[in-house]
Amino acid sequence: MANSIGSTSKVTFQRRGWVNVILMIVLVAVCIFVVCPEADAAPGGQFVKQALKSKYGRIGGIIVGGLMLIAFVLFLPLILYVQYKEWAGIRKTKSDLARLAMKYNWFEWTALRAQIKQTVTDVAKVWASGDLSSVCSSMTADYFNSQQELLQRWVDEGKQIVYRLEKIQRIEPLAVSVEDEETHSWIRVLVSVDCVDYMRDQHTREVIKGEIGTTSGFESVWVFVHQKKEWLLSGIEQGSTSLSWASEKNRIDTSYLDSIWSKRQKTSGTSKVPTRTGAKSQTASSDLETDQPTAKPKQRLVRKPSSDEDQ
Numbered sequence: 001m002a003n004s005i006g007s008t009s010k011v012t013f014q015r016r017g018w019v020n021v022i023l024m025i026v027l028v029a030v031c032i033f034v035v036c037p038e039a040d041a042a043p044g045g046q047f048v049k050q051a052l053k054s055k056y057g058r059i060g061g062i063i064v065g066g067l068m069l070i071a072f073v074l075f076l077p078l079i080l081y082v083q084y085k086e087w088a089g090i091r092k093t094k095s096d097l098a099r100l101a102m103k104y105n106w107f108e109w110t111a112l113r114a115q116i117k118q119t120v121t122d123v124a125k126v127w128a129s130g131d132l133s134s135v136c137s138s139m140t141a142d143y144f145n146s147q148q149e150l151l152q153r154w155v156d157e158g159k160q161i162v163y164r165l166e167k168i169q170r171i172e173p174l175a176v177s178v179e180d181e182e183t184h185s186w187i188r189v190l191v192s193v194d195c196v197d198y199m200r201d202q203h204t205r206e207v208i209k210g211e212i213g214t215t216s217g218f219e220s221v222w223v224f225v226h227q228k229k230e231w232l233l234s235g236i237e238q239g240s241t242s243l244s245w246a247s248e249k250n251r252i253d254t255s256y257l258d259s260i261w262s263k264r265q266k267t268s269g270t271s272k273v274p275t276r277t278g279a280k281s282q283t284a285s286s287d288l289e290t291d292q293p294t295a296k297p298k299q300r301l302v303r304k305p306s307s308d309e310d311q
Contacts, residue, residue: 086182113171122138127163128164132144132147140232160199160200160202163196170190170192188241190246191222198211
């Protein structure tokens with residue numbers, strides 16, 4: 001479903017530096033081969049073979065090999081650092097979710113992951129059909145409407161989406177934020193899949209975007225918000241944002257939820273609080289009527305409607 005966010009590329013921002021290095025190496029190699037007379041005279045299939053037999057070709061091969069070795073040595077620490085940073089962020093988010101789940105069971109990662117996996121599977125089944133009505137209950141109203149309009153526009157333009165989910169490789173939590181008076185609780189997860197995903201002209205069958213073959217390890221970031229007692233899909237971001245979110249500090253302050261629950265206890269006379277065990281909580285903070293506390297700093301999250309229509 002990369003087409004929903006206008007990208008089918010698997011290149012993330014932490015890997016883009018490689019492209020410049022590779023282009024530089026190729027440019028150097030081409031320059032060397034171009035000035036090699038023997039290479040100019042060789043037939044197409046023997047171009048490289050003949051070039052490497054020449055003096056300039058051998059020098060070029062040494063230079064290219066040296067540059068590749070240097071690039072590997074220089075970028076290996078960076079690659080390892082990037083991988084470690086993302087892994088550390090995922091581990092920290094899992095730890096924070098476990099702490100939150102001790103008080104509010106809707107943050108329990110095992111159950112949440114199972115729901116996210118089901119949502120990914122369900123959306124994948126109907127994405128190419130252009131009709132998302134069967135999965136509208138898994139999305140926020142705004143996101144459902146925007147994606148349905150996008151699919152309809154493509155149909156009107158004579159474009160056809162071909163999407164087939166082959167395998168879900170991994171689902172990992174990148175960042176989490178607890179609800180406050182301005183925003184719903186949200187979680188961003190890294191979803192990596194093997195899939196067939198491309199766009200073609202409905203009449204000519206010409207591929208407009210993407211590749212016909214299976215794309216392995218395609219990454220995207222799925223955003224879920226806790227609204228109306230459940231986690232709903234509210235957006236899909238490019239996989240290139242994964243490291244940024246994994247590096248961001250989680251907001252796990254539960255004071256707002258605690259205050260809401262405390263007020264509910266006083267009005268209902270119950271001392272029971274939601275825990276991580278048992279059935280799904282029947283009391284989500286988004287559905288409670290409370291006085292709004294003093295405003296807090298704004299965040300780049302999913303904002304609650306001003307009229308609190310969903311509460």
